[in-house]
Amino acid sequence: FSAEQWRSFDIKKQQDILMDYRLSFSAYGEVNWCEALGTVLANDEVVNGVSERGGHPVEKKKMRQWYLRITEYADRLLEGLEKVDFSDAMKEMQKNWIGKSQGAEMDFAIKGFDKPLRVYTTRPDTIFGVDFMVVAPEHELVASITSSEQKDAIEKYLSYVKSRSERERLAEVKQITGCFTGAYAINPFDGREIPIWIAEYVLAGYGTGAIMAVPCGDQRDFLFANHFGIPITNIIGEHFNGEEANPTKEAVLQNSGFLSGLLMKDAIGVAVDKIEEKGIGKRQVNYRMRDAGFSRQRYWGEPFPIIWSDGIAIPLDEDELPLELPHVDTYGPGPNGEGPLANLKEWADLTPNPSQKERGTRDYYHIEDEAGEDNKGNYVDENKGGDKKENTGDKKDLPGYFKSSLQEWRNTLPFAQENRKELTEAEAIIWQKIRDRKIDGLKFRRQHPIAGYIPDFVCLEKRLIIEIDGGYHDEEDQKRFDEARQKWLEENGFKMIRFTNREVKNNLKEILQKIANALREEKSQEISGSGSPLFRRGAGGEVRRETSTMPGYAGSSWYFLRYMDPNNDQTFCDRKASDYWNQVDLYIGGTEHAVGHLLYSRLWTKVLFDLGYIGYDEPYKKLVNQGMIQGSSRFVYRITPELSGSDQFTILNADEVIEFHPIFVSFNIYNEIKENNEKILEIVKKHNNENGKNRKFLSLFNEDLKFKIIESHVDVKYVNGVELKIDEFKTWRLENELADFEREDGKYICGVETEKMSKSKYNTVNPDDLVEKYGADTFRMYEMFLGPVEASKPWDTKGIEGVHRFLRKLWRLFYDDLKGKVWNEETANAVELKVLHRTIKKIEEDTERFSFNTAVSTFMICVNELVDIKCHKKEMLQQVLILLTPYAPHIAEELWHLLGNEGSVLDATYPVYDAKYLIETAKEYPVSINGKLRTTINMSLDTTPEQAEKMVLDNEIVQKWLEGKAPKKIIYVKNKMVNVVI
């Protein structure tokens, strides 16, 4: 459009256009609606058609949402991966998520139609192998191109597709379905007629929602062609075996017009050039990624600083910020899929009711005119005039039509509220059809007072009033009301449509059409002027706050910047501060954030960079993915009689319940007997003989009884390793109290399985218990000692004793249980300094490469050595303490003080590695013969190859292996090893 046209658009239109370009924008979109959670979920929060949290069903629903236009950054997000230090897996996930593909869009003429069919393909080189077209069932052309013969079939298929929920589509085994439309596309290069089909395997949301199918090159197309008996054109000769498609790009094209004889991968460019030359298509890049949903219908989140005025989103002025999250009494969802904030009517609904204009300053009609109390049209105070209901008697059925004023509007409210309690049949019918924004997303209100007038239904946005003629007003009044009302409505730009009760009941469809038409005719009121949105808010129509809140990543995407300048009240972070601190050097986080948080914060950073607020466009320099700690579940195996109904009880009569006391069998016994009812019975009888608890029960059923063994989770806190702590276990649940246990070697052994840590699996570990028992330092170090940070592994506490022993051993270097203080002020000798500097070196290296498990082991070796050489020197020990501080801060700090140091160990100078303490003059060289280690020889480090050779050959063991022969070759690698080749 031209500038002139732009100026002629009303504000609504201008704003709607701008919305298509905004980085954060609002649009109606199909969102993942989860009824159970009462909220919308982002794509990455939906897993296999159910909500990631809770696993509730999710359905597609059209709702107004806010989005971040992340697709606009797709390429830069992809390129940015080159310059960050992320794991390959992480990069791969982000690449997949962005899903960039290069291809071409091209138009196929449809026989007998003007409009072409536009397809997207990554393989334009296969254009001569196109045997059919497939369009998505939702494609806009489907209705128009379907031939009359195929109409029924297509309609049938469409209703089938519609009936299939997202969940079914995903859960069901892939099956080939589709339907021929009866229409044909024309291949622009050879004029072949190509049948056009619809099938659910083509998605409306990707590419153009239509594909050209090449069965010899695409397996899905191949299966489809086979299933429906569509003849297959072979354009790759022997590369296609007729059994399955071959997606190669290396074949030489045949049967392919001007492309024949070309290698497929070369033909791609040639084909696109030709397509562009013919003006029927162009190169096109597609992305799988969609824009990121940015609004949540939840409470906890930043509220949007947005006010909707007559359908236009207006941001709050800066001086109206921050908009703080208001207090709510309930966190339950609001009406119509809105969030909890929508329940706060006062907060959310800013519509001046009636607006200034609607309130007016003049009288329109005054019901009290008759009484002559005030015929000048001035304000009549209800209270002064006495109770209206009493004064006007029969007129109390005619609420409304007071003189306009805010005060009187308020007086009208109770009547409106009263009116809302009852619905006539006709009103009910209409209401069901227009409520909940069912028409064009527009909100209707019922019995909503405007000025002093209460219409049956009103759409404030479109200023449309619907009246259902109840005919209960007396005629004289009715006429006057109508006149006054009409006048008022005209002045205020309202339009009214009326229907009779009978019309509503008999011609509902027609009426709804009329309402829809009326809504569409009505232009939104132009909002005049600029200035504060608070001012503009009064301009008319519905004015509401946005009641959605922002998702977690609104904060998580950039909080690290705030950390750099947390007290700044002018901006989120001064540019000087962010320049100084620069990117996050190291981010330790899980892979579960790969396509969520980590992508969003990269986007956010790029936006801030583009706006010039920060000087870098990637937030994290290096990313380390810590592994997931899994839970180690324990199982017990309970023998239970197989009874109909209850497992544990059998009711004899109303008074007597005979209980079967459970018998638990140990893991290995369970494995032996689980399928063998006789053996189970043996165990049951054995326990019956021992304690007689089940005697009564057994006597009832004799030998016929069938048993089963139920495997169930047992809370890991009742288990020591794999051994059940029977006494404690008995206290867990009531029915366990009298249980018996079939043990092996006197112990009850539990089954073990590794699975996700979860309360329901009773395999969670509360770190508090371990911290209580061993201390935070032990816990911390044990976590590090478990293995590489990046590895996922089951949580198992069985090794924690070792770390605990290490810390106690460390303590004893300083204080002996019996002798008390043992550390001294002596000067360290060379041997001790060697131990220290070897440790400094190793700890530095290990910490640098995040190898915390080996660092812990280095500390253990160091302490073991210090114990061996009985070193208790403060000079040595405090250096070790400083090294240890990041690993075991509490004990380090405490010992640091006990050594008499002032201040915190955190402020101590970090030890500097000095290589001179580690200089060796000789080495015990490993000597291998033909690559196999046979012996070692101690040689000086400055030994020359010639000297080394001689020493090796003189060696007794080497001579034994040589058996008098001369070696073929001797390899001497200085400071490493010697290899003798025979």
Add this chain to the structure above:
RNA sequence: GCCCAUGUGGCGGAAUUGGUAGACGCAGCAGACUCAAAAUCUGCCGUUCGCAAGGGCGUGAAGGUUCGAUUCCUUUCGUGGGCACCA
């Protein structure tokens, strides 16, 4: 199906650049101390043949490169994770 990891003792794991496989810890075994227990300490601890000395085998499997391979290459199997009617 594609992509990325990964595979080493009874267990968690180590071996950083192709150079003594199994560091360190857990568990286990034997012993010391002790009335006893706890705590602590010492020794053993991949597998196999052997009284021993010493040897064979051994890093999922099969090949290859190399004086030498857990490490590099090829093929293959298993496990874990990610992606997917994406044209």
